[in-house]
Amino acid sequence: MKTAFSTLALLRPERPDEALALLRDGPLTPIAGGTDLYVALNAGLCPSRRFVDLSRLKAWRGIAATKDGGLRIGALTTFAQIRDDKRVARALPALCAAAREIGGVQIQNRATVGGNLANASPAADSAPVLLAADAELELASTAGVRRVPLGEFFVAYRHTALRADELIQAVLIPPQPGPSFFRKVGTRAANAISKVVFAGVRAARPRIALGSVGPVPLRAKRAEAALAAGADLESAVDALQQDIAPIDDLRSTAEYRRFVAAGLLRQFWQQTGGRRPAPSRRR
Amino acid sequence: MRFTLNGKPVELKVAPMRRLLDVLREDCGLTGTKEGCGEGECGACTVLLDGAPVNSCLVPVAQAEGTKVTTIEGLRGHTKLQQAFVTEGGAQCGICTPGFLLAASTLPRAASLEAVKQGLAGNLCRCTGYAGIYRSVAVARGGARAAPKPKPAARAKATPRAKTKPKARSAAARRSR
Ligand SMILES: Cc1cc2nc3c(=O)[nH]c(=O)nc-3n(C[C@H](O)[C@H](O)[C@H](O)COP(=O)(O)OP(=O)(O)OC[C@H]3O[C@@H](n4cnc5c(N)ncnc54)[C@H](O)[C@@H]3O)c2cc1C
Ligand code: FES
Ligand code: FES
Numbered sequence: 001m002k003t004a005f006s007t008l009a010l011l012r013p014e015r016p017d018e019a020l021a022l023l024r025d026g027p028l029t030p031i032a033g034g035t036d037l038y039v040a041l042n043a044g045l046c047p048s049r050r051f052v053d054l055s056r057l058k059a060w061r062g063i064a065a066t067k068d069g070g071l072r073i074g075a076l077t078t079f080a081q082i083r084d085d086k087r088v089a090r091a092l093p094a095l096c097a098a099a100r101e102i103g104g105v106q107i108q109n110r111a112t113v114g115g116n117l118a119n120a121s122p123a124a125d126s127a128p129v130l131l132a133a134d135a136e137l138e139l140a141s142t143a144g145v146r147r148v149p150l151g152e153f154f155v156a157y158r159h160t161a162l163r164a165d166e167l168i169q170a171v172l173i174p175p176q177p178g179p180s181f182f183r184k185v186g187t188r189a190a191n192a193i194s195k196v197v198f199a200g201v202r203a204a205r206p207r208i209a210l211g212s213v214g215p216v217p218l219r220a221k222r223a224e225a226a227l228a229a230g231a232d233l234e235s236a237v238d239a240l241q242q243d244i245a246p247i248d249d250l251r252s253t254a255e256y257r258r259f260v261a262a263g264l265l266r267q268f269w270q271q272t273g274g275r276r277p278a279p280s281r282r283r
Numbered sequence: 284m285r286f287t288l289n290g291k292p293v294e295l296k297v298a299p300m301r302r303l304l305d306v307l308r309e310d311c312g313l314t315g316t317k318e319g320c321g322e323g324e325c326g327a328c329t330v331l332l333d334g335a336p337v338n339s340c341l342v343p344v345a346q347a348e349g350t351k352v353t354t355i356e357g358l359r360g361h362t363k364l365q366q367a368f369v370t371e372g373g374a375q376c377g378i379c380t381p382g383f384l385l386a387a388s389t390l391p392r393a394a395s396l397e398a399v400k401q402g403l404a405g406n407l408c409r410c411t412g413y414a415g416i417y418r419s420v421a422v423a424r425g426g427a428r429a430a431p432k433p434k435p436a437a438r439a440k441a442t443p444r445a446k447t448k449p450k451a452r453s454a455a456a457r458r459s460r
Pocket of ligand 3: 374376377378408410
Protein backbone atom coordinates (compact mmCIF):
# COMPACT_ATOMS: atom_id res chain seq x y z
CA MET A 1 0.00 0.00 0.00
CA LYS A 2 1.12 3.55 -0.75
CA THR A 3 2.65 5.40 2.20
CA ALA A 4 0.48 8.07 3.85
CA PHE A 5 2.66 10.99 2.82
CA SER A 6 0.92 13.53 5.09
CA THR A 7 2.15 11.66 8.17
CA LEU A 8 5.85 11.85 7.27
CA ALA A 9 8.15 14.40 8.90
CA LEU A 10 10.87 16.25 7.00
CA LEU A 11 13.66 18.36 8.46
CA ARG A 12 15.27 20.82 6.08
CA PRO A 13 18.74 21.94 7.23
CA GLU A 14 20.56 24.64 5.25
CA ARG A 15 24.12 23.69 6.14
CA PRO A 16 26.04 20.39 6.29
CA ASP A 17 26.91 20.80 10.01
CA GLU A 18 23.19 21.23 10.84
CA ALA A 19 22.32 18.15 8.81
CA LEU A 20 25.00 16.08 10.52
CA ALA A 21 23.87 17.22 14.00
CA LEU A 22 20.28 16.26 13.19
CA LEU A 23 21.46 12.90 11.94
CA ARG A 24 23.52 12.28 15.09
CA ASP A 25 20.35 12.84 17.15
CA GLY A 26 18.37 10.74 14.60
CA PRO A 27 17.17 8.28 13.56
CA LEU A 28 16.48 10.02 10.26
CA THR A 29 16.51 8.86 6.66
CA PRO A 30 18.34 11.23 4.30
CA ILE A 31 16.63 12.25 1.08
CA ALA A 32 18.47 13.81 -1.85
CA GLY A 33 16.75 13.61 -5.25
CA GLY A 34 14.16 11.15 -3.97
CA THR A 35 14.21 9.04 -7.14
CA ASP A 36 14.88 5.84 -5.22
CA LEU A 37 13.14 6.78 -1.97
CA TYR A 38 9.87 7.90 -3.54
CA VAL A 39 9.61 4.74 -5.60
CA ALA A 40 9.85 2.83 -2.29
CA LEU A 41 7.40 5.21 -0.58
CA ASN A 42 4.93 5.02 -3.45
CA ALA A 43 5.04 1.24 -3.14
CA GLY A 44 4.74 1.35 0.66
CA LEU A 45 8.16 -0.29 0.98
CA CYS A 46 9.97 2.37 3.03
CA PRO A 47 9.37 2.00 6.77
CA SER A 48 10.98 5.35 7.73
CA ARG A 49 8.73 8.09 9.08
CA ARG A 50 11.28 10.88 9.64
CA PHE A 51 13.47 12.30 6.91
CA VAL A 52 16.21 14.86 6.53
CA ASP A 53 16.33 16.77 3.26
CA LEU A 54 19.83 17.22 1.85
CA SER A 55 18.75 19.25 -1.17
CA ARG A 56 19.60 22.62 0.44
CA LEU A 57 23.21 21.70 1.18
CA LYS A 58 24.65 23.80 -1.64
CA ALA A 59 28.22 23.18 -0.48
CA TRP A 60 27.81 19.52 -1.40
CA ARG A 61 26.55 20.14 -4.92
CA GLY A 62 28.96 20.74 -7.77
CA ILE A 63 32.14 19.59 -9.48
CA ALA A 64 35.61 20.95 -8.82
CA ALA A 65 39.17 20.18 -9.94
CA THR A 66 41.48 18.93 -7.20
CA LYS A 67 45.15 19.85 -6.66
CA ASP A 68 46.35 16.43 -7.79
CA GLY A 69 44.65 16.93 -11.15
CA GLY A 70 41.58 14.85 -10.30
CA LEU A 71 37.97 15.79 -9.64
CA ARG A 72 35.84 16.21 -6.56
CA ILE A 73 32.14 15.70 -7.14
CA GLY A 74 29.78 16.77 -4.35
CA ALA A 75 27.36 14.03 -3.28
CA LEU A 76 24.32 16.12 -4.25
CA THR A 77 25.52 16.68 -7.81
CA THR A 78 22.88 15.41 -10.23
CA PHE A 79 23.56 13.15 -13.18
CA ALA A 80 22.34 15.98 -15.46
CA GLN A 81 25.20 18.14 -14.11
CA ILE A 82 27.70 15.30 -14.53
CA ARG A 83 26.42 14.49 -18.02
CA ASP A 84 26.96 18.09 -19.18
CA ASP A 85 30.24 18.82 -17.40
CA LYS A 86 33.28 19.44 -19.61
CA ARG A 87 35.82 18.54 -16.92
CA VAL A 88 34.18 15.18 -16.35
CA ALA A 89 34.06 14.64 -20.11
CA ARG A 90 37.82 15.19 -20.23
CA ALA A 91 38.88 13.39 -17.05
CA LEU A 92 36.50 10.42 -17.06
CA PRO A 93 34.28 10.31 -20.15
CA ALA A 94 32.85 6.96 -19.02
CA LEU A 95 31.11 8.79 -16.17
CA CYS A 96 29.39 11.16 -18.62
CA ALA A 97 28.34 8.14 -20.65
CA ALA A 98 26.87 6.49 -17.56
CA ALA A 99 25.07 9.70 -16.53
CA ARG A 100 23.46 9.97 -19.97
CA GLU A 101 21.92 6.51 -19.53
CA ILE A 102 20.64 6.82 -15.97
CA GLY A 103 16.88 7.00 -16.50
CA GLY A 104 15.39 9.63 -18.77
CA VAL A 105 16.03 13.37 -18.42
CA GLN A 106 13.41 13.64 -15.67
CA ILE A 107 15.45 11.22 -13.57
CA GLN A 108 18.82 12.72 -14.55
CA ASN A 109 17.61 16.16 -13.41
CA ARG A 110 16.94 14.83 -9.90
CA ALA A 111 19.07 11.73 -9.28
CA THR A 112 22.27 12.42 -7.36
CA VAL A 113 25.54 10.53 -7.41
CA GLY A 114 25.48 10.28 -3.60
CA GLY A 115 22.02 8.71 -3.71
CA ASN A 116 23.08 6.29 -6.42
CA LEU A 117 25.98 5.01 -4.29
CA ALA A 118 24.22 5.12 -0.89
CA ASN A 119 21.30 3.16 -2.29
CA ALA A 120 23.85 0.39 -2.96
CA SER A 121 21.93 -1.36 -5.71
CA PRO A 122 24.10 -3.95 -7.46
CA ALA A 123 22.82 -2.32 -10.67
CA ALA A 124 23.77 1.29 -9.81
CA ASP A 125 25.28 2.54 -13.05
CA SER A 126 27.76 5.03 -11.61
CA ALA A 127 29.30 2.43 -9.29
CA PRO A 128 31.35 0.40 -11.83
CA VAL A 129 32.70 3.58 -13.44
CA LEU A 130 33.77 5.01 -10.10
CA LEU A 131 35.20 1.65 -8.98
CA ALA A 132 37.26 1.39 -12.16
CA ALA A 133 38.37 4.99 -11.61
CA ASP A 134 39.70 4.08 -8.14
CA ALA A 135 37.39 6.69 -6.61
CA GLU A 136 37.18 7.40 -2.90
CA LEU A 137 34.28 8.71 -0.85
CA GLU A 138 34.31 11.39 1.81
CA LEU A 139 31.97 10.25 4.57
CA ALA A 140 31.03 13.01 6.99
CA SER A 141 29.62 12.93 10.52
CA THR A 142 29.76 15.30 13.49
CA ALA A 143 32.99 13.45 14.40
CA GLY A 144 34.68 14.57 11.18
CA VAL A 145 35.33 13.29 7.68
CA ARG A 146 36.82 9.92 6.77
CA ARG A 147 37.95 8.80 3.34
CA VAL A 148 36.88 5.36 2.20
CA PRO A 149 37.91 3.74 -1.09
CA LEU A 150 34.75 2.93 -3.03
CA GLY A 151 35.91 -0.69 -3.22
CA GLU A 152 35.46 -0.92 0.57
CA PHE A 153 32.14 0.93 0.61
CA PHE A 154 29.89 -1.81 -0.78
CA VAL A 155 29.88 -4.40 1.99
CA ALA A 156 27.10 -6.83 1.08
CA TYR A 157 23.85 -6.87 -0.88
CA ARG A 158 22.36 -3.37 -0.28
CA HIS A 159 24.72 -2.78 2.64
CA THR A 160 27.43 -0.14 2.75
CA ALA A 161 30.14 1.01 5.13
CA LEU A 162 28.04 4.13 5.88
CA ARG A 163 27.12 4.52 9.56
CA ALA A 164 23.63 5.76 10.52
CA ASP A 165 25.11 9.12 11.60
CA GLU A 166 27.11 9.58 8.39
CA LEU A 167 26.44 11.11 5.02
CA ILE A 168 28.33 10.84 1.76
CA GLN A 169 29.81 14.30 1.28
CA ALA A 170 31.76 13.90 -1.95
CA VAL A 171 33.29 11.51 -4.47
CA LEU A 172 37.01 11.93 -5.18
CA ILE A 173 38.31 10.85 -8.56
CA PRO A 174 42.09 10.66 -8.99
CA PRO A 175 43.72 11.47 -12.36
CA GLN A 176 43.18 8.54 -14.71
CA PRO A 177 46.11 6.65 -16.27
CA GLY A 178 44.34 5.92 -19.57
CA PRO A 179 41.11 5.95 -21.58
CA SER A 180 37.87 4.91 -19.89
CA PHE A 181 35.03 2.77 -21.21
CA PHE A 182 31.39 2.34 -20.18
CA ARG A 183 28.71 0.12 -21.55
CA LYS A 184 25.35 -0.79 -20.07
CA VAL A 185 23.32 -3.65 -21.43
CA GLY A 186 19.60 -3.57 -20.65
CA THR A 187 16.29 -3.77 -22.44
CA ARG A 188 16.27 -0.04 -23.18
CA ALA A 189 18.71 2.79 -22.48
CA ALA A 190 16.44 5.02 -20.41
CA ASN A 191 14.51 3.64 -17.48
CA ALA A 192 15.90 0.14 -17.81
CA ILE A 193 17.80 -1.35 -14.92
CA SER A 194 21.00 -2.86 -16.24
CA LYS A 195 21.29 -6.56 -16.98
CA VAL A 196 25.04 -6.06 -17.01
CA VAL A 197 26.97 -2.84 -16.60
CA PHE A 198 30.68 -2.73 -17.41
CA ALA A 199 33.32 -0.05 -16.94
CA GLY A 200 37.05 -0.10 -17.53
CA VAL A 201 40.12 2.12 -17.47
CA ARG A 202 42.90 1.05 -19.83
CA ALA A 203 46.39 1.23 -18.38
CA ALA A 204 49.46 -0.91 -17.74
CA ARG A 205 47.39 -2.24 -14.82
CA PRO A 206 43.92 -2.11 -16.33
CA ARG A 207 40.98 -1.57 -13.98
CA ILE A 208 37.72 -3.34 -14.65
CA ALA A 209 34.44 -3.19 -12.74
CA LEU A 210 30.97 -4.60 -13.27
CA GLY A 211 27.47 -4.21 -11.91
CA SER A 212 24.48 -6.58 -11.83
CA VAL A 213 26.76 -9.64 -11.82
CA GLY A 214 26.96 -10.15 -8.06
CA PRO A 215 25.46 -8.91 -4.78
CA VAL A 216 27.48 -5.67 -5.00
CA PRO A 217 29.19 -3.73 -7.81
CA LEU A 218 32.65 -5.30 -8.00
CA ARG A 219 36.18 -5.04 -9.40
CA ALA A 220 37.19 -7.93 -11.65
CA LYS A 221 40.51 -8.55 -9.89
CA ARG A 222 41.42 -11.81 -11.63
CA ALA A 223 40.74 -10.45 -15.11
CA GLU A 224 42.70 -7.31 -14.27
CA ALA A 225 45.67 -9.37 -13.05
CA ALA A 226 45.61 -11.55 -16.16
CA LEU A 227 45.69 -8.54 -18.48
CA ALA A 228 48.35 -6.76 -16.41
CA ALA A 229 50.51 -9.88 -16.67
CA GLY A 230 50.20 -9.78 -20.45
CA ALA A 231 47.88 -12.77 -20.78
CA ASP A 232 45.88 -13.00 -23.99
CA LEU A 233 42.35 -11.64 -24.05
CA GLU A 234 40.62 -15.04 -23.93
CA SER A 235 42.50 -16.04 -20.76
CA ALA A 236 41.32 -12.77 -19.20
CA VAL A 237 37.77 -13.60 -20.30
CA ASP A 238 38.09 -16.95 -18.51
CA ALA A 239 39.43 -15.21 -15.42
CA LEU A 240 36.52 -12.78 -15.52
CA GLN A 241 34.09 -15.67 -15.22
CA GLN A 242 35.62 -16.42 -11.79
CA ASP A 243 35.35 -12.78 -10.72
CA ILE A 244 31.60 -12.60 -11.23
CA ALA A 245 28.71 -14.45 -9.60
CA PRO A 246 25.58 -13.51 -11.53
CA ILE A 247 22.15 -14.90 -10.66
CA ASP A 248 18.90 -15.55 -12.48
CA ASP A 249 16.34 -12.87 -11.71
CA LEU A 250 13.40 -11.20 -13.39
CA ARG A 251 15.65 -9.12 -15.62
CA SER A 252 17.98 -11.78 -16.95
CA THR A 253 19.68 -15.12 -16.40
CA ALA A 254 23.09 -15.94 -14.97
CA GLU A 255 24.10 -17.60 -18.21
CA TYR A 256 23.21 -14.60 -20.35
CA ARG A 257 24.99 -12.25 -17.95
CA ARG A 258 28.18 -14.34 -18.17
CA PHE A 259 27.97 -14.27 -21.96
CA VAL A 260 27.43 -10.50 -22.04
CA ALA A 261 30.18 -9.79 -19.49
CA ALA A 262 32.64 -11.73 -21.67
CA GLY A 263 31.58 -9.77 -24.74
CA LEU A 264 31.95 -6.46 -22.92
CA LEU A 265 35.47 -7.29 -21.77
CA ARG A 266 36.45 -8.04 -25.38
CA GLN A 267 34.80 -4.82 -26.53
CA PHE A 268 36.57 -2.77 -23.85
CA TRP A 269 39.94 -4.23 -24.77
CA GLN A 270 39.50 -3.80 -28.49
CA GLN A 271 38.05 -0.29 -28.35
CA THR A 272 40.65 1.11 -25.96
CA GLY A 273 43.59 -0.70 -27.55
CA GLY A 274 44.20 1.72 -30.44
CA ARG A 275 46.07 4.26 -28.43
CA ARG A 276 48.88 3.36 -26.09
CA PRO A 277 47.60 4.06 -22.60
CA ALA A 278 48.87 7.41 -21.37
CA PRO A 279 51.60 7.08 -18.73
CA SER A 280 50.33 7.63 -15.22
CA ARG A 281 50.90 11.20 -14.11
CA ARG A 282 51.48 10.20 -10.53
CA ARG A 283 54.83 8.52 -9.81
CA MET B 284 5.50 27.21 1.90
CA ARG B 285 5.79 29.37 -1.21
CA PHE B 286 6.66 28.79 -4.81
CA THR B 287 5.81 30.23 -8.19
CA LEU B 288 3.19 28.22 -10.04
CA ASN B 289 2.75 28.97 -13.72
CA GLY B 290 4.06 32.48 -13.20
CA LYS B 291 1.95 33.31 -10.12
CA PRO B 292 3.14 33.22 -6.52
CA VAL B 293 1.32 30.65 -4.37
CA GLU B 294 1.39 30.06 -0.63
CA LEU B 295 0.24 26.73 0.75
CA LYS B 296 0.09 24.95 4.08
CA VAL B 297 0.92 21.38 3.18
CA ALA B 298 2.69 18.40 4.74
CA PRO B 299 6.30 18.53 3.44
CA MET B 300 6.60 14.96 2.18
CA ARG B 301 3.41 14.98 0.12
CA ARG B 302 4.13 14.41 -3.54
CA LEU B 303 4.25 17.55 -5.67
CA LEU B 304 1.94 15.64 -8.04
CA ASP B 305 -0.81 15.34 -5.40
CA VAL B 306 -0.49 18.93 -4.21
CA LEU B 307 -0.80 20.23 -7.78
CA ARG B 308 -3.85 18.10 -8.48
CA GLU B 309 -5.65 18.19 -5.13
CA ASP B 310 -4.68 21.48 -3.51
CA CYS B 311 -4.06 23.63 -6.59
CA GLY B 312 -6.81 22.08 -8.71
CA LEU B 313 -4.47 21.61 -11.68
CA THR B 314 -5.41 18.17 -12.95
CA GLY B 315 -3.51 18.44 -16.23
CA THR B 316 -0.59 16.71 -14.51
CA LYS B 317 -1.36 12.98 -14.67
CA GLU B 318 -0.37 10.01 -12.58
CA GLY B 319 0.54 7.01 -14.68
CA CYS B 320 2.83 4.66 -12.81
CA GLY B 321 3.78 6.47 -9.60
CA GLU B 322 7.30 5.05 -9.94
CA GLY B 323 9.17 7.50 -12.14
CA GLU B 324 8.91 5.29 -15.21
CA CYS B 325 6.24 6.86 -17.40
CA GLY B 326 6.68 10.64 -17.29
CA ALA B 327 2.91 11.36 -17.31
CA CYS B 328 3.46 13.44 -14.15
CA THR B 329 6.23 15.57 -15.73
CA VAL B 330 6.36 19.20 -14.64
CA LEU B 331 9.13 21.76 -15.04
CA LEU B 332 11.00 22.65 -11.85
CA ASP B 333 12.96 25.84 -12.55
CA GLY B 334 12.65 24.97 -16.22
CA ALA B 335 13.90 21.38 -15.97
CA PRO B 336 11.56 18.41 -16.50
CA VAL B 337 11.10 16.21 -13.40
CA ASN B 338 8.67 13.48 -12.36
CA SER B 339 6.33 15.13 -9.86
CA CYS B 340 5.40 11.72 -8.41
CA LEU B 341 8.94 11.53 -6.99
CA VAL B 342 9.26 15.08 -5.63
CA PRO B 343 8.42 15.96 -2.02
CA VAL B 344 6.49 19.21 -2.22
CA ALA B 345 8.90 20.80 0.28
CA GLN B 346 11.65 20.62 -2.35
CA ALA B 347 9.55 22.87 -4.61
CA GLU B 348 9.85 25.69 -2.07
CA GLY B 349 11.20 28.82 -3.71
CA THR B 350 11.22 27.29 -7.19
CA LYS B 351 9.30 28.03 -10.36
CA VAL B 352 6.90 25.18 -11.16
CA THR B 353 5.39 24.95 -14.63
CA THR B 354 2.55 22.54 -15.35
CA ILE B 355 0.82 21.90 -18.65
CA GLU B 356 -1.72 24.59 -17.71
CA GLY B 357 1.11 27.12 -17.67
CA LEU B 358 3.00 26.06 -20.79
CA ARG B 359 3.38 29.23 -22.83
CA GLY B 360 4.95 29.96 -26.17
CA HIS B 361 4.66 26.45 -27.58
CA THR B 362 1.49 26.77 -29.64
CA LYS B 363 3.17 25.22 -32.69
CA LEU B 364 4.19 22.19 -30.68
CA GLN B 365 0.71 21.78 -29.21
CA GLN B 366 -0.90 22.27 -32.61
CA ALA B 367 1.43 19.69 -34.17
CA PHE B 368 0.45 17.09 -31.55
CA VAL B 369 -3.14 17.60 -32.72
CA THR B 370 -2.52 17.48 -36.45
CA GLU B 371 0.27 14.88 -36.55
CA GLY B 372 -1.32 12.23 -34.36
CA GLY B 373 0.95 12.99 -31.40
CA ALA B 374 -1.94 12.40 -29.03
CA GLN B 375 -4.50 9.63 -28.90
CA CYS B 376 -5.92 8.88 -25.44
CA GLY B 377 -4.01 11.90 -24.19
CA ILE B 378 -2.86 10.71 -20.78
CA CYS B 379 0.81 10.98 -21.71
CA THR B 380 0.43 14.21 -23.67
CA PRO B 381 0.98 16.84 -20.95
CA GLY B 382 4.21 15.11 -19.97
CA PHE B 383 5.41 14.81 -23.54
CA LEU B 384 4.63 18.47 -24.28
CA LEU B 385 6.49 19.70 -21.22
CA ALA B 386 9.51 17.48 -21.89
CA ALA B 387 9.51 18.41 -25.59
CA SER B 388 9.27 22.11 -24.77
CA THR B 389 12.74 21.95 -23.19
CA LEU B 390 14.53 20.30 -26.12
CA PRO B 391 17.11 22.46 -27.87
CA ARG B 392 15.78 23.79 -31.17
CA ALA B 393 18.43 22.10 -33.25
CA ALA B 394 18.07 18.68 -31.62
CA SER B 395 18.51 15.77 -34.01
CA LEU B 396 15.96 12.95 -34.13
CA GLU B 397 18.30 10.92 -31.92
CA ALA B 398 18.48 13.78 -29.41
CA VAL B 399 14.68 14.16 -29.50
CA LYS B 400 14.31 10.44 -28.77
CA GLN B 401 16.80 10.70 -25.90
CA GLY B 402 15.10 13.78 -24.54
CA LEU B 403 11.73 12.03 -24.56
CA ALA B 404 12.96 8.63 -23.38
CA GLY B 405 11.58 9.26 -19.90
CA ASN B 406 8.05 9.54 -21.30
CA LEU B 407 6.06 6.46 -22.22
CA CYS B 408 3.07 6.28 -24.54
CA ARG B 409 0.88 3.24 -24.95
CA CYS B 410 -1.14 4.50 -27.90
CA THR B 411 0.84 6.24 -30.62
CA GLY B 412 3.84 3.99 -31.07
CA TYR B 413 5.90 7.21 -30.76
CA ALA B 414 6.13 7.87 -34.52
CA GLY B 415 3.33 10.44 -34.30
CA ILE B 416 5.04 12.11 -31.36
CA TYR B 417 8.44 12.41 -33.04
CA ARG B 418 6.68 13.67 -36.17
CA SER B 419 4.84 16.29 -34.10
CA VAL B 420 8.08 17.56 -32.61
CA ALA B 421 9.75 17.67 -36.03
CA VAL B 422 6.84 19.45 -37.70
CA ALA B 423 6.60 22.00 -34.88
CA ARG B 424 10.21 22.92 -35.62
CA GLY B 425 9.44 23.25 -39.28
CA GLY B 426 11.76 20.34 -40.00
CA ALA B 427 11.29 17.19 -42.02
CA ARG B 428 8.99 14.55 -40.63
CA ALA B 429 10.82 12.18 -38.34
CA ALA B 430 8.76 9.24 -39.51
CA PRO B 431 6.58 8.69 -42.56
CA LYS B 432 3.00 9.80 -42.01
CA PRO B 433 0.49 6.97 -41.95
CA LYS B 434 -1.22 6.31 -45.28
CA PRO B 435 -4.66 7.93 -45.17
CA ALA B 436 -6.12 5.17 -47.36
CA ALA B 437 -5.18 2.48 -44.87
CA ARG B 438 -6.96 4.30 -42.09
CA ALA B 439 -9.92 5.73 -43.97
CA LYS B 440 -12.16 2.81 -43.10
CA ALA B 441 -11.34 2.78 -39.43
CA THR B 442 -11.79 6.50 -38.85
CA PRO B 443 -13.90 8.72 -41.05
CA ARG B 444 -11.79 11.72 -40.01
CA ALA B 445 -8.75 10.31 -41.69
CA LYS B 446 -9.89 11.64 -45.06
CA THR B 447 -9.64 15.24 -44.04
CA LYS B 448 -6.55 14.77 -41.94
CA PRO B 449 -3.79 15.07 -44.53
CA LYS B 450 -4.99 18.50 -45.57
CA ALA B 451 -5.12 19.80 -42.02
CA ARG B 452 -1.66 18.41 -41.48
CA SER B 453 -0.04 20.13 -44.41
CA ALA B 454 -1.73 23.39 -43.52
CA ALA B 455 -0.28 23.18 -40.04
CA ALA B 456 3.09 22.29 -41.43
CA ARG B 457 3.03 25.36 -43.64
CA ARG B 458 1.99 27.60 -40.75
CA SER B 459 4.84 26.44 -38.63
CA ARG B 460 7.53 27.41 -41.15
C1 LIG C 1 12.47 5.49 -13.58
C2 LIG C 1 13.79 5.33 -12.91
C3 LIG C 1 14.89 4.98 -13.66
C4 LIG C 1 16.14 4.81 -13.06
N1 LIG C 1 17.18 4.46 -13.84
C5 LIG C 1 18.38 4.24 -13.27
C6 LIG C 1 19.47 3.82 -14.07
O1 LIG C 1 19.36 3.67 -15.28
N2 LIG C 1 20.66 3.58 -13.45
C7 LIG C 1 20.81 3.74 -12.10
O2 LIG C 1 21.90 3.52 -11.59
N3 LIG C 1 19.80 4.15 -11.32
C8 LIG C 1 18.59 4.38 -11.87
N4 LIG C 1 17.53 4.77 -11.08
C9 LIG C 1 17.71 4.85 -9.63
C10 LIG C 1 17.96 6.25 -9.04
O3 LIG C 1 17.51 7.27 -9.88
C11 LIG C 1 19.44 6.47 -8.74
O4 LIG C 1 19.92 5.48 -7.88
C12 LIG C 1 19.70 7.86 -8.12
O5 LIG C 1 21.04 8.20 -8.32
C13 LIG C 1 19.39 7.98 -6.65
O6 LIG C 1 19.71 9.29 -6.22
P1 LIG C 1 18.68 10.21 -5.43
O7 LIG C 1 19.38 11.47 -5.12
O8 LIG C 1 17.40 10.33 -6.15
O9 LIG C 1 18.49 9.31 -4.12
P2 LIG C 1 17.36 9.29 -2.99
O10 LIG C 1 16.17 8.56 -3.48
O11 LIG C 1 17.14 10.66 -2.45
O12 LIG C 1 18.14 8.42 -1.91
C14 LIG C 1 18.51 7.09 -2.19
C15 LIG C 1 19.15 6.47 -0.94
O13 LIG C 1 20.39 7.07 -0.66
C16 LIG C 1 20.39 7.72 0.60
N5 LIG C 1 21.15 8.95 0.39
C17 LIG C 1 20.96 9.88 -0.58
N6 LIG C 1 21.94 10.79 -0.56
C18 LIG C 1 22.78 10.45 0.43
C19 LIG C 1 23.99 11.01 0.94
N7 LIG C 1 24.56 12.11 0.41
N8 LIG C 1 24.59 10.39 2.00
C20 LIG C 1 24.05 9.27 2.51
N9 LIG C 1 22.91 8.70 2.07
C21 LIG C 1 22.28 9.28 1.05
C22 LIG C 1 18.93 7.88 0.97
O14 LIG C 1 18.75 7.85 2.37
C23 LIG C 1 18.32 6.67 0.30
O15 LIG C 1 18.47 5.54 1.10
C24 LIG C 1 16.27 4.99 -11.66
C25 LIG C 1 15.17 5.37 -10.90
C26 LIG C 1 13.93 5.54 -11.51
C27 LIG C 1 12.76 5.93 -10.68
S1 FES D 1 3.42 8.87 -12.61
FE1 FES D 1 5.30 9.85 -12.30
S2 FES D 1 6.55 8.91 -13.76
FE2 FES D 1 4.72 7.77 -13.97
S1 FES E 1 -1.73 8.92 -26.28
FE1 FES E 1 -2.40 7.34 -24.98
S2 FES E 1 -0.64 6.96 -23.80
FE2 FES E 1 0.09 8.32 -25.24
